[in-house]
Amino acid sequence: MQTSKTQSTVSFDFGGRTVLVTGAGRGVGEEIARLFHASHARVAVSDVDAEAARRVAHALDDSGVTAIPLALDVRRKEAFEDARDRITKAWGQTDIVVNNAGYAKRTPVHDITPEEFDDIVAINMRSVFLSCQVFSEHMRANGYGRIVNVTSLAGQNGGTVASAHYAGAKAGAIMLSKYFAQQLAGTGVTVNAISPGPIATAKGRLSEEQVARIEKLVPIGRFAEASEMAAAVALLASDQGGFFVGATLDLNGGLFMR
Numbered sequence: 001m002q003t004s005k006t007q008s009t010v011s012f013d014f015g016g017r018t019v020l021v022t023g024a025g026r027g028v029g030e031e032i033a034r035l036f037h038a039s040h041a042r043v044a045v046s047d048v049d050a051e052a053a054r055r056v057a058h059a060l061d062d063s064g065v066t067a068i069p070l071a072l073d074v075r076r077k078e079a080f081e082d083a084r085d086r087i088t089k090a091w092g093q094t095d096i097v098v099n100n101a102g103y104a105k106r107t108p109v110h111d112i113t114p115e116e117f118d119d120i121v122a123i124n125m126r127s128v129f130l131s132c133q134v135f136s137e138h139m140r141a142n143g144y145g146r147i148v149n150v151t152s153l154a155g156q157n158g159g160t161v162a163s164a165h166y167a168g169a170k171a172g173a174i175m176l177s178k179y180f181a182q183q184l185a186g187t188g189v190t191v192n193a194i195s196p197g198p199i200a201t202a203k204g205r206l207s208e209e210q211v212a213r214i215e216k217l218v219p220i221g222r223f224a225e226a227s228e229m230a231a232a233v234a235l236l237a238s239d240q241g242g243f244f245v246g247a248t249l250d251l252n253g254g255l256f257m258r
Contacts, residue, residue: 025052
């Protein structure tokens with residue numbers, strides 16, 4: 001399989017499948033949505049930023065036949081229920097859900113307020129629970145489904161520049177992936193996670209010194225590309241990925257080996 005630094009070129013076929021991608025208005029989420037659409041899936045592009053979701057969906061298909069935008073706040077269960085219902089109305093059912101939306105703050109541990117802690121956990125962990133809760137039953141009833149949760153190296157080893165609440169939330173998301181995978185095993189529905197290390201889309205939020213330090217820490221000497229993330233998600237979401245159950249697929253350039 002080949003990957004590109006600017007565009008996903010991995011060959012998958014998701015013809016006939018419908019996909020919801022959260023946090024798809026930019027960055028990794030946008031790349032994931034683009035790969036699925038290029039692989040013949042119908043894609044619901046969701047983001048808390050409705051205009052960003054609309055921009056990506058219209059770039060994929062401005063007719064709305066194979067791509068639709070959804071405003072989705074992952075902190076709210078009713079937002080996932082509304083997304084499920086809208087996708088069902090448009091395309092019949094949801095086959096694949098990629099819980100990509102996330103948010104990080106690098107607040108020193110002693111400066112984290114209870115309110116900030118709760119917000120980071122809501123976006124990065126509770127959202128995974130709510131999505132799996134809503135879509136697992138929908139998929140079980142259909143006899144097929146793939147849920148892929150984008151977590152983080154921070155949830156495995158604390159990460160490289162992550163804060164305590166973000167790392168804790170991502171660790172919880174990994175465990176939720178395992179829990180729901182156990183509950184759904186044998187139903188035709190799988191739940192798995194991707195655990196990336198440093199991703200190139202994050203470079204703009206780091207100083208030159210931080211970028212250089214991280215590149216020195218990564219054994220292969222670089223950040224992951226968004227296209228590599230999208231390819232890993234697609235593998236777990238594919239029909240060929242059906243033997244992955246409760247797995248956490250590491251994508252960290254050798255930063256954390258197990």
